[in-house]
Amino acid sequence: MFKSIFENSRLIGGEILELKDSKGGSIASFNSTIPTEYKTLKEIERLNGSKGKIVIKIAEIFDKNSSYPEWKTYKRKCFYLIRTHKKDENKVKVSIVEGAFFETIPEKDLISTMFQNIFNKHAKEYPIPDKVKENASQVFQYLTDHSLISFSQDIPKASIKPRLRIMAEAKNEGNPHWEKYNIPSKTLNLIIKADNESKTVRNIIEERELPIEIFTIAHQNDGEFLVFSYKVR
Secondary structure, three states: OOOEEEEOOEEEEOOEEEEEEOOOOOOOOEOOOOOOOEEOHHHHHHHHHHHHHHHHHHHHHHOOOOOOHHHHOOOEEEEEEEEEOOOOOOOOEEEEEEHHHOOOOOHHHHHHHHHHHHHHHHHHHOOOOHHHHHHHHHHHOOOOOHHHHOOEOOOOOOOOOOEOOOOEOOOHHHOOOOHHHOOOOOEEEEEEEOOHHHHHHHHHHHHHOOOOEEEEEEEOOOEEEEEEEEEOO
16 A cells, blocks of 8 residues: 555555555456446455454554545545465466446446345246346445445354455456466566556657567457556666
8 A cells, every 4th residue: 555645635555555465367356346437445344354454454554645634535446466476486467456446337336236146146046036136226326335245243142243245357358368468487577557647648658768678459348548668687
């Protein structure tokens, strides 16, 4: 997690970086969070329980802006440090990837659709009245908050506290190291959405004549991304 900046009467920066490490070419599963373009510290705290609180406490110590009321609630850009083939020095790839690469539909739509799909599978296996089927989709539109879904449930007379845990796996098109994206082996990469910010990065690299290859990849579900690739000798 990077330090926040107070500028023009508001907090900016404070980007969040999450590590995903794997032995093969696929990305390790996202075990407790859904990868998104933006997150708040409040979400992280609620989703990760005691571990999340420890992370926030450490961040408070190092960030001088943590006393601002909105410090936990303003949206921070998310990046993911992806390493694949970590034990093979000839195949290893390391990339810092913008969260937009994974969030190709809004998180709230993803979650509500997930519950709808679960209901549809039940409807195929068990008799469910048509009226219930008609109303179900309306209900699922309101089940969208990941942090509320992941809470442990205290149910009267139950001796356990059940908890729903949403995990996520990247499909081929959601894996920046997918062979069709042609990210070279033995490289360190920055992969960001092809927009004005990426153009600024590109201009800096070209002006300084840095030894970084620049190319684009066409995300199957989310348009064009710029890749800034440094080859490790």
